[in-house]
Amino acid sequence: MISTITIDGKTVPFTEEQTIMDAALAAGVYIPHLCHNPEFKPHGSCKLCVVEANGRNVTSCTMPASPGMVVVNDTPELNEDRKALVQMLFVEGNHICPACEATGNCQLQAAGYYLHMQSPHFMHFYPPRRVDASHPDIFLDLNRCILCELCVRASRDIDKKSVFGISSRGIDSHLVVNSESGRLGDTSMAVTDKAAHVCPTGAILIKRKGYTVPMGKRLFDQKTLPEFHLEQQKRVEPEDGPDGG
Amino acid sequence: MADEKRKIRIATCSLAGCFGCHTSMLDIDERLFDLLEMVEFDRTPFTDIKHCGPCDIGIVEGGVSNAENAHVLKEFRENCKVLVAIGSCAITGNVPALRNNIDLWDCFQEVYLYDPGTEGKQIPNDPELPLPFDKVYPIYEVVKVDYFLHGCPPPANAIWKFLTDLIQGRQPETGHELLRYD
Ligand code: SF4
Ligand code: SF4
Numbered sequence: 001m002i003s004t005i006t007i008d009g010k011t012v013p014f015t016e017e018q019t020i021m022d023a024a025l026a027a028g029v030y031i032p033h034l035c036h037n038p039e040f041k042p043h044g045s046c047k048l049c050v051v052e053a054n055g056r057n058v059t060s061c062t063m064p065a066s067p068g069m070v071v072v073n074d075t076p077e078l079n080e081d082r083k084a085l086v087q088m089l090f091v092e093g094n095h096i097c098p099a100c101e102a103t104g105n106c107q108l109q110a111a112g113y114y115l116h117m118q119s120p121h122f123m124h125f126y127p128p129r130r131v132d133a134s135h136p137d138i139f140l141d142l143n144r145c146i147l148c149e150l151c152v153r154a155s156r157d158i159d160k161k162s163v164f165g166i167s168s169r170g171i172d173s174h175l176v177v178n179s180e181s182g183r184l185g186d187t188s189m190a191v192t193d194k195a196a197h198v199c200p201t202g203a204i205l206i207k208r209k210g211y212t213v214p215m216g217k218r219l220f221d222q223k224t225l226p227e228f229h230l231e232q233q234k235r236v237e238p239e240d241g242p243d244g245g
Numbered sequence: 246m247a248d249e250k251r252k253i254r255i256a257t258c259s260l261a262g263c264f265g266c267h268t269s270m271l272d273i274d275e276r277l278f279d280l281l282e283m284v285e286f287d288r289t290p291f292t293d294i295k296h297c298g299p300c301d302i303g304i305v306e307g308g309v310s311n312a313e314n315a316h317v318l319k320e321f322r323e324n325c326k327v328l329v330a331i332g333s334c335a336i337t338g339n340v341p342a343l344r345n346n347i348d349l350w351d352c353f354q355e356v357y358l359y360d361p362g363t364e365g366k367q368i369p370n371d372p373e374l375p376l377p378f379d380k381v382y383p384i385y386e387v388v389k390v391d392y393f394l395h396g397c398p399p400p401a402n403a404i405w406k407f408l409t410d411l412i413q414g415r416q417p418e419t420g421h422e423l424l425r426y427d
């Protein structure tokens with residue numbers, strides 16, 4: 001039996017085991033997100049997807065939908081909170097977009113556009129972060145890592161290599177590489193691995209590919225973040241998905 | 246004085262920037278003539294006036310990397326009713342801020358002593374040189390900023406749209422097509 005929830009007044013069907021996010025994306029309703037990717041188990045770290053469900057703030061990517069749930073999503077208040085989260089992600093790393101190969105393809109940047117981020121607002125941390133160019137085909141630039149753990153999940157669950165992990169807590173959290181030297185070049189990671197292609201930002205880059213598509217003709221020059229995310233959902237849905245295809 | 250035709254007075258400056266934003270301002274090309282119908286310039290690299298007097302709009306390119314930048318920025322804030330940060334350097338520090346997590350002294354040594362191309366091997370210390378700061382700061386971390394116009398540099402069309410909105414008393418729209426961080 002198909003049950004329903006409402007999101008901003010719209011009736012949205014869901015099946016068992018679907019989260020609010022799953023149901024929303026399947027129905028073409030956009031909830032902003034960065035650490036969620038429908039191909040992977042939800043992680044619930046970026047908090048961009050927080051919605052109000054039955055009066056309580058919850059991360060929609062981890063919260064199972066339940067019959068009759070009333071979800072509030074696209075409000076100025078929630079979007080302001082989301083913008084503040086994106087601003088914090090910007091100042092907590094070193095994001096020099098004009099000098100970043102990922103510019104135009106980056107979901108953090110696109111989230112800033114979508115949420116009308118006019119300035120990073122907070123004081124920049126300018127933290128010292130590591131760049132690892134030891135791998136022949138892949139750059140790892142931790143200045144741009146937002147700790148979404150998509151590479152961790154991809155490497156562990158799909159590539160079965162567990163090349164990445166997160167170490168420490170709170171503001172000290174950082175991405176680590178699982179090799180004795182701590183260098184990517186000393187792991188078995190290959191450029192064809194899933195983990196090499198899931199980073200939403202420019203923290204993991206494929207060498208010698210940076211400017212094959214010129215700036216101005218890149219992903220988010222053509223479409224908005226909601227358009228991209230809704231298409232991404234369609235690619236993973238089975239043909240006879242919960243909404244009948 | 247009831248001068249209905251009083252022109253909007255604009256000042257501009259480049260702090261720790263590359264003058265790319267100013268070049269992009271000039272890229273509005275023949276619209277510059279239309280602009281000059283509506284505005285007059287105070288301090289700007291275009292007029293070579295050295296200090297900023299009372300203005301309606303101040304446009305600042307570049308971040309704050311030394312004591313002189315800070316003085317100029319304060320002068321702009323004190324004199325301009327509306328202060329605009331133009332370009333990525335003013336808004337985030339951008340490329341000059343790449344030095345922000347490197348010790349300043351290490352940075353100087355690398356550039357002036359160790360780099361194979363340097364002659365004389367001396368760190369400049371003329372008292373006339375402005376004191377460098379430990380970091381390059383976005384201008385909103387130093388003074389209050391009213392508007393942000395992104396881009397490296399913002400395209401001429403975005404500058405034109407933004408300025409005409411502001412001059413004609415509209416809330417400047419920097420919608421999706423005009424909002425770019427690169
Ligand atoms: S990772 Fe994204 S937000 Fe960060 S510098 Fe690169 S393009 Fe900008
Ligand atoms: S490197 Fe990229 S994919 Fe991995 S945690 Fe950082 S931002 Fe996420």
Ligand code: FES
Nearest residue numbers: 033046047049061
């Ligand atoms: S998308 Fe849900 S917490 Fe990141």
